[in-house]
Amino acid sequence: MRRAGLGLALLVLAIVAGALALRLPVGAVTAPGPGLFPLGLAIALGLTAAALVVSEGVGDGTPAARAADPTADIPAAGERVGGGAAPMLVVAAVAAYGLALEVFGLVVATAALLLVLWLAIERFSVRRAVAVTTVATAVIWFLFDYLLRVRFPRGWLGL
Amino acid sequence: MGEILASLAHGFSVSLTPGNLLACFLGVFVGTVIGLLPGLGPVATMSLLLPITIQMDATAAIIVMAGVFYGAMYSGSTTAILLNIPGEAASVVSCLDGYRMAQRGRGGAALAIAVWGSFVAGTFGVVGITLLAPPLAHAALRFGPVEIAAVLVLSFVLVIQFAEGSRLRGAAMALLGFLLATVGQDPVDATSRFDFGTFTLTDGIGFAPLVVGLFGVSEVLLNLGHRAAPPSAQPFTSLRPTRDEWRDAAPAIGRGSVVGFLLGILPGMGAIVPTFISYSLERRLSRHPERFGHGAVAGLAGPEAANNSATAGSMIPLLTLGIAPSAAVAVLTAAFLTHGVQPGPLLVVEKPDIFWGVVTSMYTGNVLLVLLNLPLLGLWVRLLSVPYSYLFPLILVLCAIGTYSVASNAWDVVLMAGFGLLGWALRRLDFPLAPLVLAYVLGKLFEEALRQALVLSRGSFAIFVDRPVALSLLVFAVVLLVAPAGRRVITGAAAR
Numbered sequence: 145m146r147r148a149g150l151g152l153a154l155l156v157l158a159i160v161a162g163a164l165a166l167r168l169p170v171g172a173v174t175a176p177g178p179g180l181f182p183l184g185l186a187i188a189l190g191l192t193a194a195a196l197v198v199s200e201g202v203g204d205g206t207p208a209a210r211a212a213d214p215t216a217d218i219p220a221a222g223e224r225v226g227g228g229a230a231p232m233l234v235v236a237a238v239a240a241y242g243l244a245l246e247v248f249g250l251v252v253a254t255a256a257l258l259l260v261l262w263l264a265i266e267r268f269s270v271r272r273a274v275a276v277t278t279v280a281t282a283v284i285w286f287l288f289d290y291l292l293r294v295r296f297p298r299g300w301l302g303l
Numbered sequence: 304m305g306e307i308l309a310s311l312a313h314g315f316s317v318s319l320t321p322g323n324l325l326a327c328f329l330g331v332f333v334g335t336v337i338g339l340l341p342g343l344g345p346v347a348t349m350s351l352l353l354p355i356t357i358q359m360d361a362t363a364a365i366i367v368m369a370g371v372f373y374g375a376m377y378s379g380s381t382t383a384i385l386l387n388i389p390g391e392a393a394s395v396v397s398c399l400d401g402y403r404m405a406q407r408g409r410g411g412a413a414l415a416i417a418v419w420g421s422f423v424a425g426t427f428g429v430v431g432i433t434l435l436a437p438p439l440a441h442a443a444l445r446f447g448p449v450e451i452a453a454v455l456v457l458s459f460v461l462v463i464q465f466a467e468g469s470r471l472r473g474a475a476m477a478l479l480g481f482l483l484a485t486v487g488q489d490p491v492d493a494t495s496r497f498d499f500g501t502f503t504l505t506d507g508i509g510f511a512p513l514v515v516g517l518f519g520v521s522e523v524l525l526n527l528g529h530r531a532a533p534p535s536a537q538p539f540t541s542l543r544p545t546r547d548e549w550r551d552a553a554p555a556i557g558r559g560s561v562v563g564f565l566l567g568i569l570p571g572m573g574a575i576v577p578t579f580i581s582y583s584l585e586r587r588l589s590r591h592p593e594r595f596g597h598g599a600v601a602g603l604a605g606p607e608a609a610n611n612s613a614t615a616g617s618m619i620p621l622l623t624l625g626i627a628p629s630a631a632v633a634v635l636t637a638a639f640l641t642h643g644v645q646p647g648p649l650l651v652v653e654k655p656d657i658f659w660g661v662v663t664s665m666y667t668g669n670v671l672l673v674l675l676n677l678p679l680l681g682l683w684v685r686l687l688s689v690p691y692s693y694l695f696p697l698i699l700v701l702c703a704i705g706t707y708s709v710a711s712n713a714w715d716v717v718l719m720a721g722f723g724l725l726g727w728a729l730r731r732l733d734f735p736l737a738p739l740v741l742a743y744v745l746g747k748l749f750e751e752a753l754r755q756a757l758v759l760s761r762g763s764f765a766i767f768v769d770r771p772v773a774l775s776l777l778v779f780a781v782v783l784l785v786a787p788a789g790r791r792v793i794t795g796a797a798a799r
Contacts, residue, residue: 147732150729154475164497173762175758178491178494182485182497192475196471231524235520235721236720242713242714242716242719246713257700258696262696280696280697295708295711297711
């Protein structure tokens with residue numbers, strides 16, 4: 145069922161992509177425009193996705209299909225850490241880290257991300273999380289900023 | 304042959320001077336370090352080093368740049384094998400079986416196979432340059448957009464054919480990869496497509512956010528639920544491959560060296576297509592194809608060899624014709640031109656010191672890479688004994704920093720996180736990632752080649768039939784597609 149759901153998502157993506165491609169000059173086969181290739185891809189993806197929905201959706205109701213479903217063990221959203229909530233939290237934290245890099249700089253942003261992950265995901269004690277974060281952030285700063293001279297914004301504190 | 308040996312001797316007398324030897328070591332060392340970092344590939348590094356090498360002698364400067372190039376290819380597989388994070392584009396395939404070997408406690412052996420396979424293939428490639436450069440370069444010139452499009456179609460069919468899971472899912476992933484590749488500027492007339500007016504997407508979706516997210520971040524997300532010892536931290540049983548592992552690896556290394564070298568010469572191929580084709584070939588030839596994707600030694604050895612011999616092969620058009628078949632070689636071309644040296648057919652005649660100096664430095668560089676990488680294997684392996692609860696946040700920071708450093712764009716990190724979530728969902732639902740990545744990487748090249756072919760033929764697809772090389776490749780692709788169904792029909796008829 146979840147594969148069929150992904151197939152449905154791909155179908156929607158194909159329809160949207162096709163609609164956007166039609167806004168571009170499509171041209172003709174003799175002189176293809178920028179919209180022709182994406183339009184062709186959108187149609188092909190739409191057909192493939194539809195086939196996926198049909199093939200993955202059929203047979204879902206039988207006990208054998210349910211037993212064979214590799215998605216059966218995917219935890220529902222909102223379960224304890226290690227289940228469906230953890231990946232979402234981690235992804236949100238990493239995305240926020242990217243934005244925080246430009247505002248707060250490497251050191252502060254990295255320390256914040258590591259603290260969040262060790263406290264919220266791994267449930268470290270505050271003392272352990274702070275200690276490990278301090279050491280790790282120092283090593284990361286030394287390696288990337290000092291040694292490799294990778295360019296990072298300095299942030300509010302100049303770090 | 305006597306003339307070639309004399310030229311090699313002269314080349315070694317140039318490349319083994321203390322200054323040039325140091326330049327070679329500097330290049331391979333920087334390349335090795337860069338290859339380990341996801342996102343920061345050889346192209347970006349070579350571009351950064353270009354202004355610095357202006358101060359150097361021409362031969363030394365080009366030796367440094369070449370060293371960075373193949374050094375990065377050498378070490379890019381380390382993080383792919385140990386952490387499922389490809390260090391650079393062509394290491395993506397190493398994730399498929401190399402990482403699975405690490406999960407079974409054979410990571411040290413996998414690294415050793417990668418190092419020795421790279422050495423053998425790199426040396427093979429340099430010997431190929433020495434002996435075959437001019438005739439191969441002229442043959443490669445005959446590959447126009449029609450033939451390139453046909454090679455790419457064959458590559459995609461091979462990858463879909465042998466991807467894990469159903470072919471329908473593989474095809475869906477390939478089409479999704481193609482669609483992602485259309486974001487940004489149209490490759491022919493630079494019209495903006497699907498960028499929604501944002502600066503981040505003007506040049507398309509970056510390679511680093513997509514690949515690091517799909518492989519590296521998704522791997523972390525998949526392992527979050529493991530409370531026991533995580534798969535990647537199984538104790539490594541040995542750093543040495545067993546006799547059986549060498550028996551599986553050796554012929555794959557040989558085949559990969561040839562495949563990679565011949566395909567690396569072709570314009571636009573880079574190293575990623577040869578690695579995928581080598582993987583598909585090994586799976587096809589294997590007596591145990593079901594092992595591929597679960598730690599098959601040949602699935603690592605062949606592509607690793609193809610990766611490195613393709614790097615050497617890609618130097619041939621540059622050295623003999625002055626044509627850059629890939630982005631990295633284009634930066635190398637800039638290095639030549641910056642020092643007033645014109646690469647091309649006259650290079651070997653007018654500047655034999657530089658030509659043979661660079662070629663022989665690649666022999667030396669291969670030896671240095673083995674000496675550099677082998678002792679470090681134990682260090683990399685020890686890194687994985689760190690408990691995963693400590694390791695995974697550091698992996699995420701490494702991924703984010705590597706991705707950010709490519710274009711200093713925070714939104715690339717956001718994209719990486721998003722692709723990480725997508726990769727997590729796709730892998731949980733058994734959708735293969737290899738077709739998506741291959742289609743994404745080569746999508747623009749394929750579109751450009753296809754459109755140029757259609758313009759040449761005034762819209763007629765018959766051009767693919769009129770060109771014998773293209774026709775042969777497409778017929779092979781069709782046979783690969785229909786063969787399994789045909790086999791089923793024949794087997795069914797025989798059973799009745």
